[in-house]
Amino acid sequence: MTKNKPSDKKLDALKKHSSLNRNPRRVKDKLFDRDDFFDARDLVQVKYEMLRKVRVEEKTVSDAAADFGFSRAAFYQTKEAFKNEGVAGLIPKKRGPRAPHKVSREVLEFVQNLMEGDDRLNLEEASRRVQIDLGIKVHSTNIARQLKAAKKKQQ
Numbered sequence: 001m002t003k004n005k006p007s008d009k010k011l012d013a014l015k016k017h018s019s020l021n022r023n024p025r026r027v028k029d030k031l032f033d034r035d036d037f038f039d040a041r042d043l044v045q046v047k048y049e050m051l052r053k054v055r056v057e058e059k060t061v062s063d064a065a066a067d068f069g070f071s072r073a074a075f076y077q078t079k080e081a082f083k084n085e086g087v088a089g090l091i092p093k094k095r096g097p098r099a100p101h102k103v104s105r106e107v108l109e110f111v112q113n114l115m116e117g118d119d120r121l122n123l124e125e126a127s128r129r130v131q132i133d134l135g136i137k138v139h140s141t142n143i144a145r146q147l148k149a150a151k152k153k154q155q
Contacts (some may be wrong), residue, residue: 009040016093017044026069029053047090080096084117103146110134111143112150 004108014020021027024040033051039045051067053059059067065075072116081089110133111126123140131137 010039018094021046021069023069027067028069029067043092044087044090048082048087050075051079051082092135102136103142107136107138107143108146108150109132111147115147 007024011020019042021043022043024046026121027040027046029049032040032046038049046068047070050070053064054061057154061072061075064073070078078090081090107130114126114129115121123144126143127138127140130143
């Protein structure tokens, strides 16, 4: 890990762009101990240096992965991402679901029909009815988002 902590601005930027290394203490490579240019908190830099160690310095994949706090599988995923996308491929992708998974078309249509039948029905009650009638627990906020998205599509 670096001797000097990154500035608050850098730390904020790394967080904002999802490139903050969650495990900077796992980085054992000597570069990250000697020089504050190398920042173990910068995940993109850590990944790049790991790839460079294998490619340029001919370190083994196992050793490089261990020195930079990754598994061999993670090394190969990083290598492939870099090959396909360049440095941009080293930026972590967003985690979690890519699309709504509880508010399916069926659930959305059910809620829309409920609300058309009773204009006094609120989202919390709609959420409760989805759970009772369809057996799916879904938060009213998720329903609201999907109703808003469906309304945008219609316009």
